[in-house]
Amino acid sequence: xxxxxxxxxxxxxxxxxxxxxxxxxxxxxxxxxxxxxxxxxxxxxxxxxxxxxxxxxxxxxxxxxxxxxxxxxxxxxxxxxxxxxxxxxxxxxxxxxxxxxxxxxxxxxxxxxxxxxxxxxxxxxxxxxxxxxxxxxxxxxxxxxxxxxxxxxxxxxxxxxxxxxxxxxxxxxxxxxxxxxxxxxxxxxxxxxxxxxxxxxxxxxxxxxxxxxxxxxxxxxxxxxxxxxxxxxxxxxxxxxxxxxxxxxxxxxxxxxxxxxxxxxxxxxxxxxxxxxxxxxxxxxxxxxxxxxxxxxxxxxxxxxxxxxxxxxxxxxxxxxxxxxxxxxx
Amino acid sequence: xxxxxxxxxxxxxxxxxxxxxxxxxxxxxxxxxxxxxxxxxxxxxxxxxxxxxxxxxxxxxxxxxxxxxxxxxxxxxxxxxxxxxxxxxxxxxxxxxxxxxxxxxxxxxxxxxxxxxxxxxxxxxxxxxxxxxxxxxxxxxxxxxxxxxxxxxxxxxxxxxxxxxxxxxxxxxxxxxxxxxxxxxxxxxxxxxxxxxxxxxxxxxxxxxxxxxxxxxxxxxxxxxxxxxxxxxxxxxxxxxxxxxxxxxxxxxxxxxxxxxxxxxxxxxxxxxxxxxxxxxxxxxxxxxxxxxxxxxxxxxxxxxxxxxxxxxxxxxxxxxxxxxxxxxxxxxxxxxxx
Numbered sequence: 001x002x003x004x005x006x007x008x009x010x011x012x013x014x015x016x017x018x019x020x021x022x023x024x025x026x027x028x029x030x031x032x033x034x035x036x037x038x039x040x041x042x043x044x045x046x047x048x049x050x051x052x053x054x055x056x057x058x059x060x061x062x063x064x065x066x067x068x069x070x071x072x073x074x075x076x077x078x079x080x081x082x083x084x085x086x087x088x089x090x091x092x093x094x095x096x097x098x099x100x101x102x103x104x105x106x107x108x109x110x111x112x113x114x115x116x117x118x119x120x121x122x123x124x125x126x127x128x129x130x131x132x133x134x135x136x137x138x139x140x141x142x143x144x145x146x147x148x149x150x151x152x153x154x155x156x157x158x159x160x161x162x163x164x165x166x167x168x169x170x171x172x173x174x175x176x177x178x179x180x181x182x183x184x185x186x187x188x189x190x191x192x193x194x195x196x197x198x199x200x201x202x203x204x205x206x207x208x209x210x211x212x213x214x215x216x217x218x219x220x221x222x223x224x225x226x227x228x229x230x231x232x233x234x235x236x237x238x239x240x241x242x243x244x245x246x247x248x249x250x251x252x253x254x255x256x257x258x259x260x261x262x263x264x265x266x267x268x269x270x271x272x273x274x275x276x277x278x279x280x281x282x283x284x285x286x287x288x289x290x291x292x293x294x295x296x297x298x299x300x301x302x303x304x305x306x307x308x309x310x311x312x313x314x315x316x317x318x319x320x321x322x323x324x325x326x327x328x329x330x
Numbered sequence: 331x332x333x334x335x336x337x338x339x340x341x342x343x344x345x346x347x348x349x350x351x352x353x354x355x356x357x358x359x360x361x362x363x364x365x366x367x368x369x370x371x372x373x374x375x376x377x378x379x380x381x382x383x384x385x386x387x388x389x390x391x392x393x394x395x396x397x398x399x400x401x402x403x404x405x406x407x408x409x410x411x412x413x414x415x416x417x418x419x420x421x422x423x424x425x426x427x428x429x430x431x432x433x434x435x436x437x438x439x440x441x442x443x444x445x446x447x448x449x450x451x452x453x454x455x456x457x458x459x460x461x462x463x464x465x466x467x468x469x470x471x472x473x474x475x476x477x478x479x480x481x482x483x484x485x486x487x488x489x490x491x492x493x494x495x496x497x498x499x500x501x502x503x504x505x506x507x508x509x510x511x512x513x514x515x516x517x518x519x520x521x522x523x524x525x526x527x528x529x530x531x532x533x534x535x536x537x538x539x540x541x542x543x544x545x546x547x548x549x550x551x552x553x554x555x556x557x558x559x560x561x562x563x564x565x566x567x568x569x570x571x572x573x574x575x576x577x578x579x580x581x582x583x584x585x586x587x588x589x590x591x592x593x594x595x596x597x598x599x600x601x602x603x604x605x606x607x608x609x610x611x612x613x614x615x616x617x618x619x620x621x622x623x624x625x626x627x628x629x630x631x632x633x634x635x636x637x638x639x640x641x642x643x644x645x646x647x648x649x650x651x652x653x654x655x656x657x658x659x660x661x662x663x664x665x666x667x668x669x
Contacts, residue, residue, distance in 0.1 A: 162348050164600060165652075167644035169610045170625045171353070174637050177629045178361055264495045268611055271497045272626060287497060291615075294505045304498035312493040319489075 037249075040324040047320020053313035061120040068118070073100065073111035075118045076279045081109070089296050102302045106293045115281035116306050122282050123310065126196050127262040133201025134262075135208055135255050139247070142212025147220060147239060157213070160206035169268065172199045176274035192276040200265050208254055215250055219243050249325040256318035260311040267307050283307050338656065342649040347406075349645040350638070354402050357634050392433060405430060405638070429642065430635035439639040443621065447643075449522050450620035452532065453539055453612065454605035460544035461551055462598065468548070469555020470587060476560065484552060491549025496542060500615035503542050522619055539616045543609065547601065551594060558590035565589065592663045599655030600648065607644020 031039075041047055060067065068074060089106045102112035145156035179195055186194060219225060220243075228242050269275040270284025278285060283303040290300035372389035393401050407413060408428035424431070429439040468488070472481040523531035562568065563586050571585045572578075610622035617623070621640055628636030 162345055162352075165345055165349060165603075165645045165648040166352075167604060167607050167625075167641055167648075170607070170622075170629075170637070170640055170644065173610070173626065174629045174641075175356065175360065178357065178632065180361075184363075260493065267495060268497060272610070272614065274629075284497070287501070291501055294501065297505065300498070300501055300505075304502070307498060308490075308494055311495075312490065315489060315493050 033249075037324040041320055044320045044323065046316055047324070050313045050316030050318075050320060053309065054317055057120055057310055057313065058124060060117055061124045064117045064121050068114045071101075071111075071113065073114050075114040075281045076110060078108045078110060089293070103298050105289070105299060106296050112286075112299070112302050115286060116283070116302055118281040119283040119286065119303065119306065120310070122193070122276050122280065123263055123266055123307075126193060126200065126266045127259050129193075129197040130201035130204070130262045130266075131255055131258045133197060134204040134258060135251060137202070137205035138208025139212050139251060141205070142209040143216045143239060143243065143247070145209070146213040146216025147235070147243070153213075156209070160209050163203065163206040166203065168203050169265075172203065172265070172269060173272055173274050175199050176269055189276055189280050196266060196269060196275060200262050200269075204258065204262065204265075208251075208258065211250055211254055212247065215247055216243060219246055253318060253322045253325060256314060256321055260314040260318070263307065263311055263314070335653075335657070338653050342653060345649055346642065346645055350406070350642055351402065353638055353641045354405065355398070357637065358398055358401065409642075429639040432636055433633050434631055435633075439635050442624065442636070443639055443643055446619060446621050446624050448524055449618055450609060450613070450622065451606060452522075452525065452536055453543070453609055453618060453620060454602060456533075456536055456540045457543040457547065458598075458602050458605070460540055461547035464544065465548035465551025466555045466587075466591075466594070468552040470559055470582070472552065472556045473559030473563065474582065481556075485556065488549040488552045491545055492553065494546065496546050496611050497615050499545065500539075500542050500612065503538055504616070507538055536618075539612055539618060542616075543605075543612050551598075554594055554597065555590060558593055559586060562586050562589035588662055592659060595655050595658055595662060599651040603648035603651030604644065606647040606651070607640065 090104050090109065100111050100113060102116060104111055105115075141156050141159075145153040176192075176195060176199060179191075184191070225238060225242055228238050233242070266275060267282070267284035267287070270282040271288045273285075273288065275284055276282050283306050286303035287300060287307075290296075290303065293299050372385050372392055372394055389395055393404065396404075404413065408424060408430060410427075412423065412425040413428045413430075414423055424438055424440075427440060429443070431438050432442075468484050472484050475481050522535050525532045563582075567589075568581060568585055571581045576585075607621060609620065610625060612618070613620045613622035614626055621643065625637065625640040628634075628640065
């Protein structure tokens with residue numbers, strides 16, 4: 001069939017692309033929300049610095065045995081030849097040098113650099129796993145509460161209220177304190193790590209849960225959900241295929257912002273002596289040891305700065321992600 | 331309004347009951363799940379030299395042989411009507427609210443908590459005043475002068491502030507300003523003077539903990555206030571207020587800040603409530619003899635009635651603070667109606 005107005009077909013087809021693509025003549029690409037967010041994030045130098053530090057710390061934690069093996073000072077080895085027998089302090093004050101990058105501990109002369117590197121393992125492992133647990137519980141219960149409404153919503157919301165009224169830290173300390181050294185078929189570091197992951201993860205879910213509930217409530221009223229429902233979609237399909245993709249941004253943002261909270265939480269428990277047990281190196285444990293040696297400031301400086309830099313990096317990355325994924329919340 | 335308060339009070343009591351039951355269940359069940367028996371639990375509280383007979387008597391005396399529900403019933407009854415406890419030599423009356431007796435010292439928990447409460451409340455309230463003023467003021471100024479040097483500088487400091495744990499800044503500030511310094515701005519080593527004994531000494535003993543604790547919270551509140559203010563200042567009602575010809579001061583404080591303050595109030599209620607029930611980390615860093623330090627000591631010695639007492643007191647403060655905050659909502663935000 002020919003059109004009444006006979007214009008040469010090829011010209012018409014080429015016109016819109018040529019106009020919009022400009023001089024380069026590139027084809028127009030549709031950008032997904034993820035691509036737009038990634039472009040925004042790429043421009044955010046501060047967030048990228050945070051991301052760089054986070055990746056560096058993860059690599060340090062993963063390759064801790066290699067790094068320490070290369071430098072040759074295992075974290076629990078004593079170097080008493082470096083310690084003055086009268087003051088119990090390192091002989092030259094700190095012990096810092098090419099051999100011991102961050103110096104040595106007072107009293108038994110353990111290498112601080114190795115202990116910080118190994119401390120990163122415990123800190124990041126517990127923080128990541130605990131965050132995963134909180135996000136899983138929080139998302140499932142929050143979405144259920146928001147989507148189902150009614151009595152399910154009121155039970156879950158009241159449960160969140162109760163959880164938020166718990167003195168979290170007291171509770172965590174008490175719980176970490178009453179479990180014996182071997183229980184539930186585990187012992188040693190494995191038991192302490194899983195216990196801490198469980199305690200920290202289990203008590204932090206209401207924060208994520210509340211956010212997920214609110215997001216689900218507002219998503220539920222949107223047109224595309226109505227559209228899916230009118231096409232005959234059932235609950236599970238709507239939740240997993242329609243809602244969950246829209247919840248990924250807040251999940252990612254709040255998970256990134258929960259990790260630093262959990263790092264501080266783990267450090268606090270170790271600081272109070274109910275974390276992973278010595279001699280395993282933890283940043284909080286090192287800080288609490290350093291309190292007694294406050295005249296030897298490098299001892300408290302390195303673990304303290306390790307916590308600070310790690311938490312700061314995650315906060316920068318989390319803020320950047322929020323700005324990139326949710327520009328309204330700027 | 332009155333029915334709202336009554337309903338909230340009833341829910342508060344229910345919440346305390348749930349919190350106490352959960353705490354009880356966890357502290358009495360977890361050790362048993364991990365393999366402890368009544369006798370092995372009681373053995374902790376009778377000294378190392380005790381023989382099997384003495385341990386059995388102690389287990390009976392502490393009520394470890396009763397079912398969990400009976401033990402909890404006894405505990406709950408003590409809080410409501412008081413209880414008679416047979417601890418060794420004779421029966422003693424423990425008036426309501428009876429939070430039980432320490433397993434170790436055999437002293438009642440409630441009077442202990444009362445003597446430590448002033449320390450914690452002084453610490454929490456003093457710090458709260460500082461962080462609320464400093465945090466909100468910084469946030470408001472930053473939001474109004476968005477992108478200025480002040481904004482960027484204060485937000486960088488605030489970001490560092492929320493990333494620094496109190497047990498690190500606490501020690502650093504003690505080293506810098508207290509231990510062995512001639513001009514120590516705080517009394518070291520956990521001395522606390524009650525306000526009514528000597529107000530100056532009271533402030534002196536708390537100055538450093540106040541500032542350290544307040545800095546941490548002020549950082550978070552400054553960030554919150556800033557983003558809240560930026561959001562409310564874009565609302566239509568702000569434009570209306572300006573269009574009416576109100577002065578900028580009235581627009582910012584009576585319209586803008588009021589709207590931005592609601593979410594901050596919610597968080598403030600929770601924070602203050604939790605702190606009143608024991609600023610565990612601050613108190614142990616500065617060795618202040620408050621509820622939080624009491625909790626740590628109780629946990630170290632596995633003295634469960636003391637731990638229960640602290641948990642309940644904290645939960646009580648959180649419930650109370652939430653109620654007060656919800657009532658304040660109606661005052662701060664004219665859009666809120668309590669029903």
